Every structure is written in C-alpha cells, then in structure tokens.
Amino acid sequence: MTKVVVIGAGIAGLKAAIDLEAAGVETIILEARDRLGGRLHTIQPFGNGFNADMGASWFHDCLVNPLLKKNVGSPDVTYYFNDGDQLWIGPSGVITKNDKVLAVQEEMVTFMNDYYQDPSKSDMSLRNFAHLYLEHTRGLLTDKQVRYSPQAFRVFELWLGQVWDTLSSKLLSEEGHVGRNAYLTSGYKSVFEKELEEYPGWREKIKLNTVVSKIAHNDKIQKVNVITTGGSSYECDYTVVTIPLGVLQLSPPEKGAVQWDPPLPSSFSRNLEKTTFAALGKIFVEFEEVFWPKDHDTFIFLGEPDNEMTQAFESRSSFKAPFQENDYRLTKDPKKWEYPLYCVNLDRASEKPVLVLLTQNPLTAWIEEDPTSRAWPVIQPMMESLAKLTGKACPSSPKALVTSQWTQDPFARGSYMGCAVGDEMTEAIQAFIDPKEIFGGSNRVRFAGEHTVFEGSGCAHGAWNSGAREAKKIVELINGKASKL
Amino acid sequence: MTKVVVIGAGIAGLKAAIDLEAAGVETIILEARDRLGGRLHTIQPFGNGFNADMGASWFHDCLVNPLLKKNVGSPDVTYYFNDGDQLWIGPSGVITKNDKVLAVQEEMVTFMNDYYQDPSKSDMSLRNFAHLYLEHTRGLLTDKQVRYSPQAFRVFELWLGQVWDTLSSKLLSEEGHVGRNAYLTSGYKSVFEKELEEYPGWREKIKLNTVVSKIAHNDKIQKVNVITTGGSSYECDYTVVTIPLGVLQLSPPEKGAVQWDPPLPSSFSRNLEKTTFAALGKIFVEFEEVFWPKDHDTFIFLGEPDNEMTQAFESRSSFKAPFQENDYRLTKDPKKWEYPLYCVNLDRASEKPVLVLLTQNPLTAWIEEDPTSRAWPVIQPMMESLAKLTGKACPSSPKALVTSQWTQDPFARGSYMGCAVGDEMTEAIQAFIDPKEIFGGSNRVRFAGEHTVFEGSGCAHGAWNSGAREAKKIVELINGKASKL
Numbered sequence: 004m005t006k007v008v009v010i011g012a013g014i015a016g017l018k019a020a021i022d023l024e025a026a027g028v029e030t031i032i033l034e035a036r037d038r039l040g041g042r043l044h045t046i047q048p049f050g051n052g053f054n055a056d057m058g059a060s061w062f063h064d065c066l067v068n069p070l071l072k073k074n075v076g077s078p079d080v081t082y083y084f085n086d087g088d089q090l091w092i093g094p095s096g097v098i099t100k101n102d103k104v105l106a107v108q109e110e111m112v113t114f115m116n117d118y119y120q121d122p123s124k125s126d127m128s129l130r131n132f133a134h135l136y137l138e139h140t141r142g143l144l145t146d147k148q149v150r151y152s153p154q155a156f157r158v159f160e161l162w163l164g165q166v167w168d169t170l171s172s173k174l175l176s177e178e179g180h181v182g183r184n185a186y187l188t189s190g191y192k193s194v195f196e197k198e199l200e201e202y203p204g205w206r207e208k209i210k211l212n213t214v215v216s217k218i219a220h221n222d223k224i225q226k227v228n229v230i231t232t233g234g235s236s237y238e239c240d241y242t243v244v245t246i247p248l249g250v251l252q253l254s255p256p257e258k259g260a261v262q263w264d265p266p267l268p269s270s271f272s273r274n275l276e277k278t279t280f281a282a283l284g285k286i287f288v289e290f291e292e293v294f295w296p297k298d299h300d301t302f303i304f305l306g307e308p309d310n311e312m313t314q315a316f317e318s319r320s321s322f323k324a325p326f327q328e329n330d331y332r333l334t335k336d337p338k339k340w341e342y343p344l345y346c347v348n349l350d351r352a353s354e355k356p357v358l359v360l361l362t363q364n365p366l367t368a369w370i371e372e373d374p375t376s377r378a379w380p381v382i383q384p385m386m387e388s389l390a391k392l393t394g395k396a397c398p399s400s401p402k403a404l405v406t407s408q409w410t411q412d413p414f415a416r417g418s419y420m421g422c423a424v425g426d427e428m429t430e431a432i433q434a435f436i437d438p439k440e441i442f443g444g445s446n447r448v449r450f451a452g453e454h455t456v457f458e459g460s461g462c463a464h465g466a467w468n469s470g471a472r473e474a475k476k477i478v479e480l481i482n483g484k485a486s487k488l
Numbered sequence: 489m490t491k492v493v494v495i496g497a498g499i500a501g502l503k504a505a506i507d508l509e510a511a512g513v514e515t516i517i518l519e520a521r522d523r524l525g526g527r528l529h530t531i532q533p534f535g536n537g538f539n540a541d542m543g544a545s546w547f548h549d550c551l552v553n554p555l556l557k558k559n560v561g562s563p564d565v566t567y568y569f570n571d572g573d574q575l576w577i578g579p580s581g582v583i584t585k586n587d588k589v590l591a592v593q594e595e596m597v598t599f600m601n602d603y604y605q606d607p608s609k610s611d612m613s614l615r616n617f618a619h620l621y622l623e624h625t626r627g628l629l630t631d632k633q634v635r636y637s638p639q640a641f642r643v644f645e646l647w648l649g650q651v652w653d654t655l656s657s658k659l660l661s662e663e664g665h666v667g668r669n670a671y672l673t674s675g676y677k678s679v680f681e682k683e684l685e686e687y688p689g690w691r692e693k694i695k696l697n698t699v700v701s702k703i704a705h706n707d708k709i710q711k712v713n714v715i716t717t718g719g720s721s722y723e724c725d726y727t728v729v730t731i732p733l734g735v736l737q738l739s740p741p742e743k744g745a746v747q748w749d750p751p752l753p754s755s756f757s758r759n760l761e762k763t764t765f766a767a768l769g770k771i772f773v774e775f776e777e778v779f780w781p782k783d784h785d786t787f788i789f790l791g792e793p794d795n796e797m798t799q800a801f802e803s804r805s806s807f808k809a810p811f812q813e814n815d816y817r818l819t820k821d822p823k824k825w826e827y828p829l830y831c832v833n834l835d836r837a838s839e840k841p842v843l844v845l846l847t848q849n850p851l852t853a854w855i856e857e858d859p860t861s862r863a864w865p866v867i868q869p870m871m872e873s874l875a876k877l878t879g880k881a882c883p884s885s886p887k888a889l890v891t892s893q894w895t896q897d898p899f900a901r902g903s904y905m906g907c908a909v910g911d912e913m914t915e916a917i918q919a920f921i922d923p924k925e926i927f928g929g930s931n932r933v934r935f936a937g938e939h940t941v942f943e944g945s946g947c948a949h950g951a952w953n954s955g956a957r958e959a960k961k962i963v964e965l966i967n968g969k970a971s972k973l
Contacts, residue, residue: 065628066599075627088585100573101783110667114551117666142560143550143670181602182595185628298586 011245013041018470045190054190066182082185083352108155132172150308161345164283168327174422219264220442249280249416281421284367295389419461496730498526503955530675539675551667567670568837593640617657635793646830649768653812659907704749705927734765734901766906769852780874
C-alpha cells in the first residue's frame with residue numbers, strides 16, 4: 004500500500020491527507036507544533052465565546068471560495084461581512100468622503116493596473132509608484148489629496164503585510180480579488196474542526212511535536228525518508244511538504260532549516276530566494292466598553308503624510324525612495340502615525356468591545372518581539388482619535404491585549420507569501436506546483452500551502468485547494484496516469 | 489491640392505479638419521444643424537453663467553483623457569469631480585452603507601467580469617445576469633440585498649443609456665474606465681471653442697444647415713462626391729464621415745438615411761445592424777432653493793425591486809426575462825420608481841439650486857417626446873424623497889426644467905453607442921476604423937466619431953481621438969505611406 008507522509012497539520016496538509024485516505028492511500032501527518040491548524044489558529048483570549056483568529060480570519064474571494072461554499076448554512080461556522088460603513092482617519096482627524104481621497108486612491112489603483120499592462124515597464128516600490136501617480140495627475144489633485152492619497156494607497160500594506168517601501172507595485176497590479184470578504188466570528192477553528200471529521204483516525208495519524216529536520220531520497224528503492232529532530236525516520240512513497248515558505252527559505256546550517264538529501268537543485272533554491280515571506284500581524288484589544296463610533300465596520304488609520312514625497316512633488320524634483328529588503332528590522336521606535344493600520348470593529352461583528360488591528364512588517368516584527376510594552380503605544384494615538392469622535396474617554400490602557408506571534412514562531416517565521424520588488428512569484432509558484440527537478444525527477448516530493456497557488460495565494464482556501472491538488476496528483480502518479488508530470 | 493470634406497462639425501470632425509489643415513490639406517466641414525458642436529451642446533437654460541450640457545458633460549477616463557490634459561489649468565475650462573459623498577435612495581428610503589448593497593453590487597460586477605473570462609459563456613441581459621448572481625450567492629445575502637443589489641446593478645443603465653433588459657452583460661464586462669470623471673462646469677462649449685481657435689477660417693470652412701443625402705464615388709477619376717439635400721455636390725479626394733451611428737443605421741428609403749453610391753457592401757451593413765445606438769437623456773431641473781441634502785455630490789435613485797426576480801429566487805424557480813430590442817418604446821406611462829436614475833447635485837458643482845438627472849431608454853425617448861408633461865412626474869417622487877431627508881418642503885413644480893432632445897433630433901436619433909445582447913461591437917468598430925470594402929477598397933471614405941473607437945467609446949475624448957486618427961491616416965495615404973491600409 005502506498006504511504007504518504009504529510010508534513011504540516013495546517014489546512015493544506017489536512018486536506019491532502021483527507022483526499023489521499025479517501026482514495027485508499029495510507030497517510031500520516033507530522034506536525035512540528037503542539038497543536039493543529041498551523042496558521043489557522045483561533046484562541047479565546049478574552050474569555051469563552053469570543054474567538055480571536057491569530058492567523059487567517061477571513062473567507063476571501065467569496066465568489067470562488069470552496070471553503071466558504073462548503074460551510075454556507077452551517078450553524079457552527081459563522082461570519083460577518085465587514086464591508087459596511089468605513090471611517091478613514093488620519094493624524095489630523097477624519098478624512099471625509101468629500102475630501103475625495105478614496106476616489107483618488109481608487110484612481111491610483113486603476114493607474115497601477117493600467118501602467119503595468121505594458122510588460123516593458125519596470126517594477127518599482129508602491130511608495131515610488133505613488134509619486135509617479137502624483138506626477139501623472141499634476142493639476143488635478145487638491146493639496147489634501149496630494150498628501151493623503153498616497154497614504155490611502157498604503158492600505159495594500161495591510162493586505163500583504165509589508166510596508167510600501169518593499170511592496171512590488173508590478174506584482175500588486177497582477178493581484179485580483181474575486182468577491183467580498185467574510186470575517187469568521189466562529190474562528191477558523193470551526194472550519195478546521197469540520198475538516199478534521201473527514202479524516203478518521205486523526206488522533207493517531209497526526210503526530211504533534213514532530214519536527215522534520217531532513218528529507219532524503221533513496222534512489223535504489225525509490226522511497227523518501229522524512230527524518231525528525233527526534234531521530235525518527237518515516238519511510239514513504241510520497242511526501243507532501245506544507246512547511247511555510249518562511250521556513251523553506253532557510254538553508255542549512257541556519258537554525259530550523261530542513262536538510263535535503265540530495266540537496267535541492269540550485270534552480271529551486273534560487274526560486275525560493277526570489278520570494279518574500281511577509282508578516283501581517285494582529286493586535287486584538289479588549290476594552291471595558293465601546294468608546295468608538297458604533298456604526299462603522301472598519302476604521303482605516305492613515306499614516307502621517309510623506310513629507311519627502313510631498314516636497315519632491317511640490318518642487319518638481321525627482322523622488323526615488325530606496326528599496327528596503329522585506330526582512331529589515333526597525334532600529335528605533337516607530338513614530339506616532341508612522342504606519343497605516345486597518346482596524347475591524349468587532350463590537351459589530353462579535354458584539355464584544357474589542358477591536359482588531361492589522362499591522363505590517365517591519366512594525367509586526369517589532370511589536371511581536373515585545374508585545375506587552377510595544378503594542379499599546381503604537382495604537383494608543385489611533386484609539387484616542389476614535390474617542391475624540393464620540394466624545395467619550397479613551398482608556399489609558401486596554402482591559403486586555405493580545406498579539407500574533409508569527410515572526411517569533413520558528414515554524415512560521417512570518418504570516419504568508421508577500422511580494423517585494425524583484426520577486427519572481429510566478430516562477431516560484433510554478434516550481435512548487437511542478438517541482439520536477441527535486442530528487443532526480445522522482446516526483447515523490449510534492450508541495451502544498453498558501454504559497455503554492457496562483458488563486459487564493461496567501462489565503463486559507465488557497466492552501467486547502469493546494470492540498471486537494473496534491474492529493475489528486477499523487478493518486479494520478481500511483482495509477483500511472485500522470486506520466487507527463 | 490488634396491481636398492477633404494468632413495461631414496459633421498462635432499468634436500471628431502473638427503479635430504480631423506484641424507489636423508488635416510495643419511498638414512496642408514484643404515478642408516471643409518458640412519454640418520446638418522444650424523449650430524456647431526454636435527453632441528457637445530451647452531445651453532444656458534436658467535440664465536447666464538449656468539451651463540447645462542445637453543450632450544456630453546464629463547471628462548471621462550481622466551487618467552488617459554487628452555482633452556482634459558490639454559485643458560488642465562485653463563481658466564476657461566472648469567470642472568468638478570463629483571465623486572464625493574453619494575446617497576443611494578430607494579422607494580422606501582435611503583439605502584445605507586451598512587445595508588451593504590453597494591458592496592454586493594461591486595461583487596456582482598466582479599462576478600460578471602470573472603464569468604466572461606471564459607469566452608464560451610453565452611451572453612445574457614444585465615437583468616438575467618443579476619439573477620444568475622443571486623443564484624450563485626445563495627445563502628450569502630440578506631433579504632434587502634436580494635431585493636436591492638439587482639437595482640444597484642442597474643446603475644450601468646445610466647452609463648449606457650439602455651434599460652437592463654437590453655444591456656449585454658458580456659459586452660459590459662469588457663468595458664473599462666480609466667480613472668475618475670470630471671463634470672464640466674464651464675460646459676463642453678468651453679472645450680469646443682478652444683478647439684475652434686485651432687481651425688483658422690472656420691467661419692467660412694464650416695457650412696451649417698447643410699445636410700448630406702448621398703456619398704458617391706467616381707471610379708474613373710477616383711473622387712468622392714458628397715451631395716446635399718439642397719442639391720450641392722462637393723467633390724473631394726477623401727471624406728471623413730462623423731455622422732452619428734443612429735443615422736448611419738438608417739438605410740434608404742428610410743427618412744434621413746444617407747444614400748451610398750455604389751451601395752455599402754453587405755458586410756458593412758450587417759456590422760451596422762449589430763450595433764446599438766442608445767439614448768442617455770438628461771433632465772436639468774431648477775428650483776427656487778435647495779431642499780435636498782447639501783453634502784452629497786450625487787444621488788442615486790434605485791428602482792422598485794424586481795418582484796419577478798425575487799420570487800423566482802425565493803421559490804428556486806428559473807428566471808429568464810425576455811430580451812427587449814433597444815428601440816422598443818413605452819406603450820404606457822412608466823410606474824413610479826420603475827427606472828433607476830442618476831442625479832448630480834449641481835448646487836455643489838455650480839452653486840446653483842439645480843439638479844441634473846440622467847435617464848435611459850426607453851424612458852428617455854418617452855420623456856423627450858413630451859418633456860413638458862412627462863419629465864416632472866417621473867422625477868417628482870425622487871424629489872419628494874430628497875425633501876423628506878432634510879425636512880424641507882418639496883415644491884409641487886420646479887422653477888424651470890429642460891430636457892435633452894436627442895431621440896427627437898433627426899441628426900442624432902439617440903445619444904451614443906450602447907451595447908445590447910447580440911451586438912458585435914468589436915467587429916463594427918473595426919469596420920469603422922478600417923472600412924476598406926467601401927467603394928472598392930479606394931480608402932477614400934473614412935469614419936470618425938465616438939462609435940469608431942475602442943478607447944473612449946461613447947465619449948468626447950474618444951471622438952476627438954478618432955478625428956486625429958483619421959487625419960493622420962489621410963495624410964499617410966496622401967504621402968503613399970499607408971499602402972497596407
């Protein structure tokens with residue numbers, strides 16, 4: 004009987020194992036952590052009944068999301084479309100609809116998408132692209148639009164988890180969202196647990212606390228050996244590697260790196276180098292009572308205008324912000340309102356006086372290093388701006404606060420695949436889908452996870468799709484129907 | 489010296505003539521009406537200083553609009569971006585942001601664009617497509633969204649000038665807007681008059697009240713004769729035909745049809761049959777004072793929910809609204825709130841207590857037949873809904889009201905090219921750009937106008953671009969550089 008070792012008990016690995024077992028293939032799942040779910044991770048930090056997803060928390064692309072479709076009408080899986088009224092707030096107060104900053108931001112996105120229709124255009128950071136737009140539109144913007152529309156453009160930072168100095172405007176122009184986004188009030192654990200029911204015997208088949216250190220291939224008997232830090236060796240016919248991109252990017256002797264025997268082909272390693280693992284972070288903050296406007300689903304806090312850019316624009320001089328490597332770290336405390344933040348009003352979604360704020364690298368890594376002392380000072384000015392709108396008092400500290408820890412987690416090292424200037428995402432994803440050069444073309448190593456898909460990239464449903472895809476491929480390989488692979 | 493007769497003194501014909509003269513080609517322009525401008529037509533119905541554009545009134549596609557670019561900073565050409573706060577109002581009152589009807593409407597548009605990525609999908613009317621979306625999204629919409637998001641989807645009617653029973657969802661999915669839209673407070677006459685300055689001697693070269701009845705080709709001497717209803721004949725080397733699509737669609741002996749000698753090739757006539765000339769109408773309505781909310785740029789009035797569709801959806805039965813020919817006429821008075829209307833608050837744009845409402849066929853044709861008795865009753869319920877929001881009284885009649893007359897105008901017969909189910913727009917536009925089959929491939933007949941372009945279709949800048957394009961082609965033909973044409 005064919006044996007498959009799945010590495011990682013996230014939604015991708017679980018789905019692969021489910022579909023393989025359904026096809027009569029024997030599976031086990033090795034999971035490094037002491038818990039299931041991977042980057043689907045729901046906790047209840049503020050008492051029972053309130054679910055905080057530290058990882059994925061939305062059904063994205065609702066028009067084409069199979070995980071959502073599967074769970075529509077389920078009493079256990081509940082969600083909230085937080086696409087009602089939004090409030091845009093800058094350091095000097097509310098940006099109103101009649102400031103027309105959002106209309107300009109939408110035009111910037113159109114300009115970006117249109118600009119890169121010409122494949123000869125070279126990439127630049129989102130920040131430099133914002134300046135290009137201002138130049139293109141000279142004479143058609145108000146002073147306020149010149150200052151704030153680039154900041155509004157930065158909301159992409161909170162999709163990708165990267166600051167605009169690093170974000171590739173070209174790759175962003177290729178991203179598409181297919182429908183609305185539904186925030187899971189029941190937490191992604193509700194989805195994961197339903198999947199788990201489709202994997203009978205999971206308590207035995209999933210090995211927690213089992214860290215893979217080496218993946219080896221025996222050319223003679225055409226078997227793969229998956230070896231753990233504990234010294235165990237799992238022999239199998241195929242392995243599905245759902246190790247997060249951030250860990251795959253490591254190479255020995257870096258700590259936490261997986262050793263490949265024989266080593267990964269250089270073309271594959273190069274593909275890994277041309278990817279970015281971003282760090283979207285989350286701050287859940289609970290208060291005694293709601294002091295913010297109750298009628299808005301989201302608050303979008305815009306950063307302080309970019310004086311360098313504004314001055315360059317006004318003096319008609321050139322502007323070229325240096326590119327930042329995505330993994331750069333803050334060397335000093337961030338300034339107030341330095342970063343835009345995206346905030347969901349969970350009073351509306353979950354009827355609890357809680358806000359969740361999304362952060363981007365490098366802020367995420369900086370906060371996650373020391374959340375207790377760093378998270379609240381970053382968000383406090385925004386909280387005060389909310390209180391000002393209602394006339395209520397802003398507490399000097401929250402009742403409770405919890406942040407994600409993905410950048411501190413050796414088994415994640417970040418949140419999900421991003422896109423930096425210079426990345427070659429298409430090539431990298433293609434290499435994950437068809438990793439034929441590994442182990443001499445034996446096809447025995449398969450990859451799944453959010454970083455291995457073109458549709459649903461970075462999303463739970465993308466990861467789930469990739470698990471289904473790899474199970475199908477392995478079954479085809481077993482049946483000899485995939486000779487062209 | 490080469491002579492060109494341009495037919496039509498709209499922006500397309502004028503631009504063609506300007507560029508031809510600049511290249512040393514002799515031109516005249518024959519204009520059927522007693523005025524210049526064609527479907528750029530600014531009047532001052534409410535006294536001096538207030539400009540009402542009965543035809544085009546926006547710079548569209550502001551990112552790529554050469555007419556806007558040319559006039560940025562001009563003191564004579566003023567405009568207003570009416571993309572600030574919007575209010576959506578249905579027959580039962582305001583549709584709030586938190587009803588999330590707009591978010592669903594945006595998802596419908598995404599669904600439409602995504603659906604037709606598959607070229608094998610067959611076309612259907614926008615109305616039937618709305619139902620398809622509801623089915624696709626079953627379980628994910630509130631009752632209010634089920635009833636009102638199809639009505640919100642109908643805002644396309646006010647872009648195209650056609651009711652949703654006729655609109656092609658497939659062709660709509662191919663439309664793209666490139667940037668914001670700027671409403672001309674100085675009226676398009678301010679743009680046209682600046683163009684006119686580039687056409688020296690225009691008072692002599694433009695012949696008003698000169699209706700073309702026949703375009704003939706003399707094979708022997710390779711000349712074109714443009715013959716008027718008055719019996720004059722203008723011999724020329726080339727002619728640029730900017731006659732509106734609605735008139736071109738006529739064929740003799742229909743009244744107003746242009747006779748072609750030799751006749752148009754059947755392939756070209758067939759292309760004309762596979763196009764739609766729509767009828768966006770305008771109602772400018774002046775009041776003694778503003779009784780509507782002052783802080784909104786636009787009011788979007790949504791139609792009464794489509795009970796047939798809602799019932800089909802709720803009972804899970806099929807729904808297939810019959811296709812309507814675009815030129816169908818109302819046989820009875822429209823019901824209250826039967827049609828969505830788009831309304832711009834000109835108090836904000838032009839500081840005058842005036843609203844302009846956009847209408848679609850068949851409503852446009854019905855109103856334009858008898859504006860005095862028909863326009864006000866159609867809009868009165870909407871006006872009352874506005875007054876309700878402020879608590880002010882809605883006047884029982886306006887101070888003044890004026891409507892467009894394009895469907896009554898024998899030299900227009902509508903507003904601009906639309907897109908109905910079954911249309912073959914691409915083929916038709918391509919035939920206008922490269923009408924090589926006419927007059928035995930002599931290339932002496934050229935077409936320009938809003939209906940002859942892929943970018944800026946239906947827009948003033950598209951028409952202007954087409955005039956420039958044809959001037960360039962004729963110059964190339966004269967210089968023998970266009971052998972491949």
